[in-house]
Amino acid sequence: MPELPDIFVLARSMDQALCGRSITGVKIYQPKCLNLPEEEFCRAVIGHAFHRARHRGKWVIADLNRDWTLAFNLGMGGEVRLHGATEIPNPQRERVVLYLDNGQQLWTHFWWFGHVHLIPLGELNVHPLLARLGPEPLVADFTPQKLEEMLRGKRGAIKKYLLDQSFIAGIGNVYIQDILWYARLHPLRTVNTLDQADIERLHNAIQYVLSEGIRWGGGPREYDVWGNEGHYAEHLQVGYQTGKPCPACGTVIEELRVGSTTSYICPCCQKLGKEKNE
Numbered sequence: 366m367p368e369l370p371d372i373f374v375l376a377r378s379m380d381q382a383l384c385g386r387s388i389t390g391v392k393i394y395q396p397k398c399l400n401l402p403e404e405e406f407c408r409a410v411i412g413h414a415f416h417r418a419r420h421r422g423k424w425v426i427a428d429l430n431r432d433w434t435l436a437f438n439l440g441m442g443g444e445v446r447l448h449g450a451t452e453i454p455n456p457q458r459e460r461v462v463l464y465l466d467n468g469q470q471l472w473t474h475f476w477w478f479g480h481v482h483l484i485p486l487g488e489l490n491v492h493p494l495l496a497r498l499g500p501e502p503l504v505a506d507f508t509p510q511k512l513e514e515m516l517r518g519k520r521g522a523i524k525k526y527l528l529d530q531s532f533i534a535g536i537g538n539v540y541i542q543d544i545l546w547y548a549r550l551h552p553l554r555t556v557n558t559l560d561q562a563d564i565e566r567l568h569n570a571i572q573y574v575l576s577e578g579i580r581w582g583g584g585p586r587e588y589d590v591w592g593n594e595g596h597y598a599e600h601l602q603v604g605y606q607t608g609k610p611c612p613a614c615g616t617v618i619e620e621l622r623v624g625s626t627t628s629y630i631c632p633c634c635q636k637l638g639k640e641k642n643e
């Protein structure tokens with residue numbers, strides 16, 4: 366499932382590839398992924414040009430000239446990919462195809478839980494799904510103080526909060542592994558036991574790991590709009606590294622079930638409880 370770095374890379378490539386391109390036609394293979402009736406959606410987007418694309422949490426937000434924003438949520442195993450004029454989409458696989466004025470096609474695919482929503486420009490903050498998203502972790506006003514305020518009065522495991530899109534937007538079960546490792550925090554550590562130093566390390570780890578994900582072009586099996594795969598898998602520290610040595614201390618990395626997700630931890634660097642690891 367794509368996370369913030371993967372979506373950032375995809376949105377950046379869409380911005381480069383699509384800016385100024387007009388939509389000349391639309392083919393809908395899965396009407397339920399839309400938020401409008403099919404005819405209304407098609408009528409609204411045809412003739413409009415892409416103006417810019419960016420990310421918001423795990424969504425790609427693509428503004429069209431004039432009145433609309435297209436918001437893509439790729440759910441599980443999703444892609445937005447450019448194809449040549451003569452390629453023929455598989456109706457069983459693709460969900461929405463946009464035809465562009467240079468002959469190219471933009472295919473959107475996801476296995477399930479995906480959305481292609483058309484939102485009036487400037488109304489993202491009242492969209493029922495986008496309005497629920499928590500703060501963006503890579504913006505200037507996401508500071509250690511802000512994270513401390515967000516955690517104040519909360520209880521329960523840190524991992525649960527970091528994966529909650531309404532608490533903070535964009536983190537999922539790939540990047541969170543290295544975030545908690547860099548922060549030297551066990552996934553089950555309860556947030557009310559974090560001191561200021563813990564929160565500062567966590568803040569730095571969030572920004573560092575997400576930036577590294579972007580730097581390496583996204584995670585495994587995540588692609589930009591041209592189909593280039595991300596390389597972050599080669600730079601994972603503890604995530605999906607069961608049985609390998611911890612890069613910091615050499616202890617064998619362990620796998621741990623936490624709720625419905627798997628965690629990968631160094632049992633020495635990420636102790637549960639208040640022991641200091643420095």
Ligand SMILES: [Zn+2]
Binds near residue numbers: 611614632633
């Ligand atoms: Zn370690």
